[in-house]
Amino acid sequence: MPERNIEKRSPPDRGRFSSKQIVVLLRPWLTLIFVCLLFSLHPVFRSTFWTRSFLPDVLQQSGRNIVLAVGMSFVIMTGGIDLSVGAVLALAGVGMAMALSGRPMVPSWLAYIGVMPIALCALILATSAASSLGKKLSVYVRILLFFAVEIVAGLLIGRLLQNGVKVGFAIGFGVLIGVSCGFLNGLTISSGKVPAFVTTLGMMSIARGLTLYATNSRSVAADYPRLRMLGEGTPLLFVALGVVVLGTLMLRRAKAGRYILAIGGNEQATHLTGVPVATFKTLAYVLSGLCAGIGAVLVTAKFGLASTGAGTGAELEAIAAVVIGGTSLTGGQGSILNALVGALTITVMTSGLVLAGIEANLQQVILGAIIVLTVFLDQIRKREG
Amino acid sequence: MEGGATTVPSQNSSNIGTSGTITESDLDVVPKASKPYKMVLIVKTKNNPFFIPMINEFEAEAKVLDVEAEVQAAAEESSYEQQVALIQTEVLKGAQAILITPADSKALVPALKKAADAGVLIINLDNRLDAETVKSQRLQTGGYVGADNMIGGEKAGAALLEAVGGVGKVAIIEGIRGVDNAEARKKGFELAVGQRLKIVAHETGEWETEKAYNKTLAIIAAHPDLKGIFCANDNMALGTMKAIAEKGKKGQIKVVGYDHIPDVQASLLSGDLYATIEQHPDRMGKYGVRMAVGILDGSIRRGGELLVTLETVKK
Numbered sequence: 001m002p003e004r005n006i007e008k009r010s011p012p013d014r015g016r017f018s019s020k021q022i023v024v025l026l027r028p029w030l031t032l033i034f035v036c037l038l039f040s041l042h043p044v045f046r047s048t049f050w051t052r053s054f055l056p057d058v059l060q061q062s063g064r065n066i067v068l069a070v071g072m073s074f075v076i077m078t079g080g081i082d083l084s085v086g087a088v089l090a091l092a093g094v095g096m097a098m099a100l101s102g103r104p105m106v107p108s109w110l111a112y113i114g115v116m117p118i119a120l121c122a123l124i125l126a127t128s129a130a131s132s133l134g135k136k137l138s139v140y141v142r143i144l145l146f147f148a149v150e151i152v153a154g155l156l157i158g159r160l161l162q163n164g165v166k167v168g169f170a171i172g173f174g175v176l177i178g179v180s181c182g183f184l185n186g187l188t189i190s191s192g193k194v195p196a197f198v199t200t201l202g203m204m205s206i207a208r209g210l211t212l213y214a215t216n217s218r219s220v221a222a223d224y225p226r227l228r229m230l231g232e233g234t235p236l237l238f239v240a241l242g243v244v245v246l247g248t249l250m251l252r253r254a255k256a257g258r259y260i261l262a263i264g265g266n267e268q269a270t271h272l273t274g275v276p277v278a279t280f281k282t283l284a285y286v287l288s289g290l291c292a293g294i295g296a297v298l299v300t301a302k303f304g305l306a307s308t309g310a311g312t313g314a315e316l317e318a319i320a321a322v323v324i325g326g327t328s329l330t331g332g333q334g335s336i337l338n339a340l341v342g343a344l345t346i347t348v349m350t351s352g353l354v355l356a357g358i359e360a361n362l363q364q365v366i367l368g369a370i371i372v373l374t375v376f377l378d379q380i381r382k383r384e385g
Numbered sequence: 386m387e388g389g390a391t392t393v394p395s396q397n398s399s400n401i402g403t404s405g406t407i408t409e410s411d412l413d414v415v416p417k418a419s420k421p422y423k424m425v426l427i428v429k430t431k432n433n434p435f436f437i438p439m440i441n442e443f444e445a446e447a448k449v450l451d452v453e454a455e456v457q458a459a460a461e462e463s464s465y466e467q468q469v470a471l472i473q474t475e476v477l478k479g480a481q482a483i484l485i486t487p488a489d490s491k492a493l494v495p496a497l498k499k500a501a502d503a504g505v506l507i508i509n510l511d512n513r514l515d516a517e518t519v520k521s522q523r524l525q526t527g528g529y530v531g532a533d534n535m536i537g538g539e540k541a542g543a544a545l546l547e548a549v550g551g552v553g554k555v556a557i558i559e560g561i562r563g564v565d566n567a568e569a570r571k572k573g574f575e576l577a578v579g580q581r582l583k584i585v586a587h588e589t590g591e592w593e594t595e596k597a598y599n600k601t602l603a604i605i606a607a608h609p610d611l612k613g614i615f616c617a618n619d620n621m622a623l624g625t626m627k628a629i630a631e632k633g634k635k636g637q638i639k640v641v642g643y644d645h646i647p648d649v650q651a652s653l654l655s656g657d658l659y660a661t662i663e664q665h666p667d668r669m670g671k672y673g674v675r676m677a678v679g680i681l682d683g684s685i686r687r688g689g690e691l692l693v694t695l696e697t698v699k700k
Contacts, residue, residue, distance in 0.1 A: 044607055048606045057602045057606065060631070061599045064595070209460075212431055212432055217431045217436075217437055218437065219434065219648055221648055302598075303624060307620060308432065308434075310594070347599075350599065351603040351606075354603035354604060354607065355607045359587075360588055361562060
């Protein structure tokens with residue numbers, strides 16, 4: 001693959017963009033434009049889609065998928081996959097809604113799951129503090145520390161959450177649940193050496209089951225004005241675009257981003273250069289879990305309700321967005337902005353099919369065919385480029 | 386237990402079920418069970434809140450009538466293989482009656498036939514077993530308790546007709562295509578509004594809030610003069626109402642839902658949701674137990690059918 005991003009460590013020189021690079025950059029936009037033009041052959045689509053009132057609709061509908069696709073991008077760049085994001089979104093959503101109202105109460109086990117990132121941070125801080133003093137904590141001390149913080153924080157926060165908390169706190173709790181699930185995925189995959197497909201398939205089942213178990217199968221109401229504001233037009237876009245900007249910065253400017261791409265490019269070689277592969281692989285899944293948590297906030301805020309069926313099929317939409325954005329499933333390359341374009345493309349297609357009045361059963365057929373077609377055209381362009 | 390129907394004493398005063406249909410009042414008074422029968426309720430999934438009141442009432446009524454109750458469920462709405470396995474396990478465990486909401490109206494018949502042959506009483510709840518398959522496999526069930534989704538769809542159609550004043554363009558957001566209750570609700574709705582309203586869009590929201598929201602945005606864009614939307618469940622109605630609010634069409638587009646879940650209560654009060662259909666799954670659980678006990682004790686004949694009364698709930 002000629003355009004391995006790992007080779008572009010130095011910031012690109014503005015004046016020296018080759019025509020090839022420009023094509024690479026524009027590729028997903030071309031797909032989006034292609035889809036728009038294709039649908040514009042239909043008169044109803046043409047007359048309603050290109051209006052000032054409909055384009056914001058497309059952005060609104062894409063918000064949740066954009067956020068999930070950003071997390072998914074990191075995972076796919078390592079050469080992995082995360083099938084659990086939809087179910088994790090549901091678990092984070094009901095966790096947040098229960099924390100808000102206290103009805104039904106947040107079960108204690110969910111509080112323990114939620115505080116896991118706190119225990120993890122404590123562990124990382126302690127380890128780095130010790131190493132700066134020139135000492136190394138033994139494995140036993142580290143395990144003991146982790147569980148001590150986990151249990152104390154779990155008890156405290158579990159108690160705190162019983163009677164309902166402020167919106168900000170509940171949002172934090174929901175997002176933490178997402179992070180925890182991502183961390184467990186990452187740990188199992190990188191240290192346990194269980195294939196990503198299997199691990200996240202398992203997590204998908206676990207998280208969906210826990211969602212139903214925690215709520216006794218009932219959706220949880222979350223009708224709080226301060227929360228619902230986040231699901232409205234501008235704030236929702238702001239969150240989605242914020243996630244894209246942060247993701248891009250992380251990928252292009254931070255060490256972690258380069259390592260994640262390097263792992264996907266050649267895991268063995270990256271390991272040999274001394275990069276802690278397991279850590280950064282885990283990080284990719286943590287980011288995906290984080291995004292699922294943020295997605296949960298957006299969906300719950302939009303409908304004022306954490307549905308137990310929320311996010312069903314969301315993992316496939318996110319994967320499709322990443323793939324349409326031109327990121328290869330074998331890892332090693334990709335861009336966050338392209339995932340955004342991919343998510344927009346999917347919404348244009350799904351809305352477009354409704355606008356064009358295509359029979360609902362045929363919509364699925366056409367959608368599948370277009371996804372394969374766009375990636376196929378992309379492959380041809382890559383080979384020629 | 387085989388051929389239980391013939392063991393019913395013919396001089397028994399209550400020959401309920403002889404005509405095939407049973408009404409709720411026929412089962413108003415059922416004496417306590419003569420023995421602590423072992424009854425199992427197998428629902429499609431606990432994933433769907435619809436089954437929760439059914440389960441709760443089943444357990445409560447079993448307690449009242451002094452029978453042993455157990456509840457089993459498959460993981461997903463369509464996992465009929467899992468239900469087959471559950472039926473086999475329960476027969477081995479010695480269940481005397483199995484009350485089931487079949488995940489597939491045809492595929493479960495052979496497993497139920499085996500259970501019936503082993504002497505287990507089968508009561509069909511909610512989703513009706515396919516009549517032809519039942520006949521060809523010679524399955525004799527104890528009876529059926531459920532709601533007629535088609536009548537529910539008709540009631541929803543009537544409500545939407547009333548809401549839009551009898552004229553205009555409307556849309557339907559269906560459940561998962563190919564599933565019996567989704568299809569029946571659609572059919573009933575179409576029958577009720579048929580000639581008078583123009584159904585301009587048939588989309589599916591697959592029972593999900595977010596999917597219905599997305600579809601509604603597109604439908605409104607394509608049909609700015611839309612007057613009403615029927616959502617085949619309330620979960621989807623929540624998404625549809627959100628889309629209508631975002632497009633500033635509150636009041637202009639009337640919404641009718643289905644299921645009467647607690648989460649739509651506020652929308653019903655505010656008028657955002659014009660009406661919804663209450664199916665009384667609780668009564669299905671309750672009358673299911675009563676029917677089973679009645680048959681096992683010989684006061685009710687086999688093969689009866691009880692349709693619980695559907696209600697249109699408005700503000």
